[in-house]
Amino acid sequence: MKKRSTSQDVANLAGVSRTTVSLVLNDVKGVNIPVPTRQRVYDAAKNLGYVPNATAQALATQRAQAIGLVMTRSPHHIASDTFLPQILGGLLDVAKRNNFRLLIESIEEERQERVYLELAHAKHIDGMILLTPRIDDKGLKKLGEVGVPAVLMGNLQDSNLCSVDVDNRSAAEQATQYLIDLGHSKIACISNARLSYSAVPDRIFGYQDALSKAGIPLKDSLIGYADFSPQSGFESMNALLSSGEEFSAVFVASDNVAMGAKAALRKAGLRIPDDISIVGFDDVPWSKYSDPPLTTVRLPAQDLASEACLLLLDLMKGHIPEKRNLVLDTQLVIRKSCCEH
Amino acid sequence: MKKRSTSQDVANLAGVSRTTVSLVLNDVKGVNIPVPTRQRVYDAAKNLGYVPNATAQALATQRAQAIGLVMTRSPHHIASDTFLPQILGGLLDVAKRNNFRLLIESIEEERQERVYLELAHAKHIDGMILLTPRIDDKGLKKLGEVGVPAVLMGNLQDSNLCSVDVDNRSAAEQATQYLIDLGHSKIACISNARLSYSAVPDRIFGYQDALSKAGIPLKDSLIGYADFSPQSGFESMNALLSSGEEFSAVFVASDNVAMGAKAALRKAGLRIPDDISIVGFDDVPWSKYSDPPLTTVRLPAQDLASEACLLLLDLMKGHIPEKRNLVLDTQLVIRKSCCEH
């Protein structure tokens, strides 16, 4: 196991100073070093298999060339997050192209307030992307004040953070409206998670907006709450079914949860869509292949991530982006899980 | 936006030297500093909101306190990897507990050979976990020789790397054997990915082992190849169906691919399990809730990740682990997607 070689070693081998090595390898402008010398440096570096020490570079330049993906969720919940791959794909793509590394951080709820700042102060990352923000997150607001480059994937009231999101409320309204247009009037709803995640109330509001506009009275007893997992969708639908409430359609604010809900419907002997119509949210890759193919709202997860990353890069360069709060389009993808009533 | 405070600031405020600050805050043993002094340091640090600069620490200690998750896949493929969340969950859990950060790296196939080493030499990470290894990966072998702490999640011939994996071959054999026990003799197979990923041939071999032991002749025309995605499973099954080959059961080496294959079967008017029995592999969280609930081989993804991480931590401490190649158990989970023939 050979010792790593440093820029000093390269300098020695090339017969120049360490400064020259740095100037040549970083291709610094406004310095004139003749080609033969440059070549000597390149050759020496290649010969030694020189790779600059990223840590030392980071310390010297005060830039870590890394961004952090910060999630306020337990490892257990992370494990069942169906979106993570798409988000990671989007982030990696952009980050890599811009020579940034990606650091994953999960922080426990209890000490949110301090952690964001510590993360930023520790300087292991130059900026951060925040996932699934929670409404009651005190730390986030402070973050906005401190001026650490950060982009929210999602939406948060009273926050001056940059953000990238979809319009959850109108997307949910559109999905529900679709059910109303099909003639349904008794429409249930199952949330994607607990209310403390900001996207959750928005989707429920959207569902309620559609009902209200159609003159359909709202009933809290028609709303169930899930917790990301298919399991929770299964349980929530069971609760809804055994509550005695009648409904001919259901809007489930997450495809993943909808998988569980559908299983519960089947178990109860109800056919989809003949007895119950169902609309999902997210359009995860296998929704198209489930039985029946799920009508759902397509969320451009990978694009959201890419855009968030681009925005963050801009922010870190010191630019002031023209749009601080980007909203991407959703699209209702109609498949076979709904029919007329 | 206040300036970050350094250990020097803490030292000034506490009226001691920077050395003392370091000794106190790191709780270095074998040094006697009286409690009152210690308290002054603690107070000063708290007052200033001091957070040590991770980069400088890394440079001084020669340890980045970070591990890398390295994937040899394009961002596009990463986006459709159903396992990533579970693996991430497992890694984060263990890494966090041991005060390590997690860095995600994806490297393009073309320049594998150099990249691993550069990654290690750049010293942004202290060790790495390698995902979905490919058989023809030259870089990996070199990695083993260089002595960089690394753990493979998966299996690779002729490699002296530490690894954590399941016995894909015998798990696939067991799944296929289950179909044989049910009376099937014409059994097709759809791979999880291209053959260049090491787990792929293993699973196919396992499928063939079961057939051979039962005296059933092997037919290459009964084997289809997919590429991780449900889409590819859909296409592969369509090809199989239109090939004219007859079969009453199919072993699909990935639940995700099986989702697509099932859709293709339904589209062809075939009922599951009445007309065709199907067994999957992985037991992703929604397999249980698909229709019919998918019989599959449970892969302890999160545990694999945790164990890989623990092994890596051990390796980085300089320990020589007693088991260099850990093999975790799989389990055939019998649900409703198969019936007797």
Next chain:
DNA sequence: CTTAGTTGGTAACGCGTGTTACTAACGCGT
């Protein structure tokens, strides 16, 4: 022949921390 400018390159400092080697001051027994 002087002076100003250019070319090619380096010494030296700073980034923020960990760590070793060393030194004063102090108490204690003789």
Next chain:
DNA sequence: ACGCGTTAGTAACACGCGTTACCAACTAAG
């Protein structure tokens, strides 16, 4: 008073790199 161990703490170096300020040597203009 003297020697000696202990206590409390510090100065100084190392980590590997980026970068500024500076310097010699050589050329070209006056």
